[in-house]
Amino acid sequence: MKILPQIRAVSRICTSIISSYLIRKIICRQKPCLDALKQFNIAIISDIDNNNYIVGGQAEVFQSVELLYQYDFRRFNRVKNEIRFIFIRNTGPAACYIARGRICILNIHFMDLNASEMARQIACAGILVHEATHLHIEHLGVLYFGANIDRIEFICDCEEKRCVEKLKTGLSLKA
């Protein structure tokens, strides 16, 4: 247990270095989706890889946030309050977050490209809720550490599933 504060300090330094690097990269190189910035104050940014290929996906992620706004307002508010930057990449883990800087990183390949556009948007909204729930828990001061990890993942998975069900129900009622 003695080592815990040191690990915490090191991980804080690492995440602040990564988030300041990402924010600098975001501001210098990429333009955020203007609609998302205006409507929700969330910067949705698509990465540019080493071959100058723009990863894309900004419109789709924006539509996912709109779906949340229309059909799951409570979780939309969590996403809006917890996430300031959504950074779309084509490498790395499916999704992750950096608490400092309120950054959510999505891997575009994680969304099943064979699925319909609506199914992809619903899945993406679920992922955003999952990551926003992580950020919310972290900001409440609960560490993502040891025995907490499984419990936190369980809570975030439940929120993701409930959101997906709610969006599906909302959309089917509309149709």
Ligand SMILES: [Zn+2]
């Ligand atoms: Zn998770």
